Amino acid sequence: MRLYDVEIASRLLLGTAQYPSPDVLADAVRASGTGLVTVSLRRESAGQRAGQSFWSLIQDLGVRVLPNTAGCHSAREAVTTAQMAREVFGTDWIKLEVIGEQDTLAPDVFGLVEAARILSEDGFRVFPYTTEDLVAAERLLRAGCRVLMPWGAPIGSGRGLNNPFGLRAMRAHFPGVPLVVDAGIGLPSHAAAAMELGYDAVLLNSAVSQSGDPVAMAAAFRLAVEAGHAARLADPMEPRDMASPSTPVLGQAVL
Amino acid sequence: MSPPRRVLVRGAGVAGLACAVALAEAGATVTLAEAGPTIGSGASWKAGGMLGPWCEAETAPAGLVELALPALDWWRRQVPATRSAGTLVLALSRDGGELARYARRTEGHRTLDAGQLDALEPAFEGRFGRALFYPGEAHLDPRAALPALAHRLRALGGVVLTGRPDIPDGRFDDVVDCRGHAAREVLPGLRGVRGEMLLLRAPGVGLSRPVRLLHPRTPVYVVPRDDDVFMVGATMIESEERGPPRLRSMMELMGAAYALHPGFGEAEILEFAADLRPAFGDNMPRVVRDGATLHVNGMFRHGFLLAPVLAGQVVDAVLGGGSEPPAALVPLSRMR
Numbered sequence: 105m106r107l108y109d110v111e112i113a114s115r116l117l118l119g120t121a122q123y124p125s126p127d128v129l130a131d132a133v134r135a136s137g138t139g140l141v142t143v144s145l146r147r148e149s150a151g152q153r154a155g156q157s158f159w160s161l162i163q164d165l166g167v168r169v170l171p172n173t174a175g176c177h178s179a180r181e182a183v184t185t186a187q188m189a190r191e192v193f194g195t196d197w198i199k200l201e202v203i204g205e206q207d208t209l210a211p212d213v214f215g216l217v218e219a220a221r222i223l224s225e226d227g228f229r230v231f232p233y234t235t236e237d238l239v240a241a242e243r244l245l246r247a248g249c250r251v252l253m254p255w256g257a258p259i260g261s262g263r264g265l266n267n268p269f270g271l272r273a274m275r276a277h278f279p280g281v282p283l284v285v286d287a288g289i290g291l292p293s294h295a296a297a298a299m300e301l302g303y304d305a306v307l308l309n310s311a312v313s314q315s316g317d318p319v320a321m322a323a324a325f326r327l328a329v330e331a332g333h334a335a336r337l338a339d340p341m342e343p344r345d346m347a348s349p350s351t352p353v354l355g356q357a358v359l
Numbered sequence: 360m361s362p363p364r365r366v367l368v369r370g371a372g373v374a375g376l377a378c379a380v381a382l383a384e385a386g387a388t389v390t391l392a393e394a395g396p397t398i399g400s401g402a403s404w405k406a407g408g409m410l411g412p413w414c415e416a417e418t419a420p421a422g423l424v425e426l427a428l429p430a431l432d433w434w435r436r437q438v439p440a441t442r443s444a445g446t447l448v449l450a451l452s453r454d455g456g457e458l459a460r461y462a463r464r465t466e467g468h469r470t471l472d473a474g475q476l477d478a479l480e481p482a483f484e485g486r487f488g489r490a491l492f493y494p495g496e497a498h499l500d501p502r503a504a505l506p507a508l509a510h511r512l513r514a515l516g517g518v519v520l521t522g523r524p525d526i527p528d529g530r531f532d533d534v535v536d537c538r539g540h541a542a543r544e545v546l547p548g549l550r551g552v553r554g555e556m557l558l559l560r561a562p563g564v565g566l567s568r569p570v571r572l573l574h575p576r577t578p579v580y581v582v583p584r585d586d587d588v589f590m591v592g593a594t595m596i597e598s599e600e601r602g603p604p605r606l607r608s609m610m611e612l613m614g615a616a617y618a619l620h621p622g623f624g625e626a627e628i629l630e631f632a633a634d635l636r637p638a639f640g641d642n643m644p645r646v647v648r649d650g651a652t653l654h655v656n657g658m659f660r661h662g663f664l665l666a667p668v669l670a671g672q673v674v675d676a677v678l679g680g681g682s683e684p685p686a687a688l689v690p691l692s693r694m695r
């Protein structure tokens with residue numbers, strides 16, 4: 105899978121927040137096989153070199169880092185955070201999150217488009233966390249994004265794909281754009297379903313970090329993402345209204 | 360008979376005080392040197408003082424409960440004001456799933472219905488329909504417990520020095536380094552995990568035991584102290600900044616306290632503070648051997664819960680009490 109001209113080995117992208125310990129996080133990252141982890145800058149950045157220990161732990165994981173602007177509520181805040189992230193992590197990749205609503209943590213697509221434009225012009229490679237809204241998606245592409253990350257369900261809700269119809273429409277509408285389902289995944293079956301819809305990857309965090317055994321769950325998600333992707337490539341059968349026998353009737357007596 | 364061993368303990372947090380008292384009880388001549396102006400200049404002074412091995416086991420590596428159990432009796436013996444009233448775990452009705460998950464992942468609890476909860480903690484007046492109760496857990500006030508340990512150390516002939524970061528090792532047979540996060544430059548893999556807390560005085564509340572409020576975003580606990588004072592904690596942030604608490608964190612802590620009991624709406628804010636929990640990669644503590652120095656560090660969220668146990672290991676290592684070498688001792692050379 106190529107994102108912004110970089111080959112990423114796995115279609116499972118993993119968040120690094122809220123694991124029981126850094127050691128469990130490191131084991132989960134290995135078990136997931138992921139090639140790209142997100143890391144939140146917002147809180148860890150309280151001071152200049154405040155998050156140093158944790159950052160060096162993340163860097164020791166040996167996978168590419170996608171900093172995010174988690175918890176930002178305005179375009180301006182998100183732009184500032186992205187600029188700090190570029191300094192700290194030495195990457196121009198940024199997962200852009202602009203939150204518009206407190207209860208659902210729904211993206212503010214207006215602020216998102218504006219921040220995406222500012223950051224793209226500034227040389228960032230923007231991964232916008234958005235909804236399945238096609239118009240917003242179009243604007244994000246126009247603003248310079250080359251990847252889109254619609255939500256499956258609200259962040260941390262673990263509800264799976266709330267709107268499979270909308271996600272399917274988005275896939276059909278943007279056949280050439282890498283699409284990642286970001287947020288709302290709770291179970292491996294949700295991740296597999298996203299891949300079966302033809303999504304290029306899924307991004308998740310709580311489903312692994314909040315499970316009773318994050319390392320085992322990370323492995324389960326790796327398998328699910330591989331299964332869903334393989335199934336998509338294998339061109340699944342269409343559902344039918346009528347039963348159709350799967351055993352050949354050849355040679356059976358015709359009465 | 361050989362003369363008593365002279366031991367220097369650096370750092371008067373819970374680790375240093377527990378080690379100093381345990382060593383003095385075992386016959387060593389102990390000098391406890393604290394860099395700050397008073398004992399408890401570090402994280403220990405801000406702690407909740409919960410002794411809750413069953414609840415903590417939710418996210419800790421297996422074995423925490425067994426490891427920590429002896430600590431409860433140790434505290435009851437050292438600090439008679441330790442309260443053995445158990446812990447309550449609650450969730451707001453919309454987060455009922457959190458309670459089910461917590462019950463599944465922990466032991467040592469029973470489920471209370473609304474009536475049983477009200478009988479145990481009348482202050483809730485039926486606002487919560489269900490709770491988990493951990494009867495074996497206890498709590499103490501760090502700001503009473505740490506001075507009590509210092510007092511005990513002096514009574515055993517030990518010396519407590521404050522404002523002394525720089526006493527040379529030379530005169531001592533052994534050095535026990537309990538400097539918390541300050542030992543970061545010598546202990547590979549040690550990091551700080553920022554925690555913020557609040558102290559409130561709320562005469563209208565009347566809770567008598569620690570309460571943990573589960574929440575998908577910000578789990579919070581409230582620990583009662585004497586005189587209607589409550590400690591509300593604590594954030595967990597992967598940051599090594601010790602600066603003042605942030606407004607967002609305080610809003611979360613206050614919001615949770617208010618959700619727990621409306622009486623907190625009228626509380627006086629006595630204090631808010633932040634400090635760093637010293638932690639290693641697995642968030643479990645280590646006793647590390649470096650020549651004549653033993654490091655006791657990395658107690659993360661469990662300083663009060665685990666310090667007595669580590670102190671016991673230090674006594675074995677320094678005075679050779681145990682018949683075999685204690686397994687938890689890690690040579691510095693083997694640290695990452």
Ligand SMILES: Cc1cc2nc3c(=O)[nH]c(=O)nc-3n(C[C@H](O)[C@H](O)[C@H](O)COP(=O)(O)OP(=O)(O)OC[C@H]3O[C@@H](n4cnc5c(N)ncnc54)[C@H](O)[C@@H]3O)c2cc1C
Nearest residue numbers: 370372373374394401402403407408409539554662663664
């Ligand atoms: C908000 C919060 C709530 C918590 N709640 C709980 C709880 O409910 N239960 C629980 O078990 N744990 C709790 N903890 C965790 C607990 O506080 C820590 O695990 C514990 O305090 C670590 O103790 P320590 O003695 O290693 O470090 P510290 O308490 O930080 O002590 C280290 C001491 O060393 C001193 N020092 C530094 N340099 C030198 C030097 N060169 N020479 C001499 N002295 C030096 C420092 O001044 C300090 O006094 C909480 C932590 C926080 C931040």
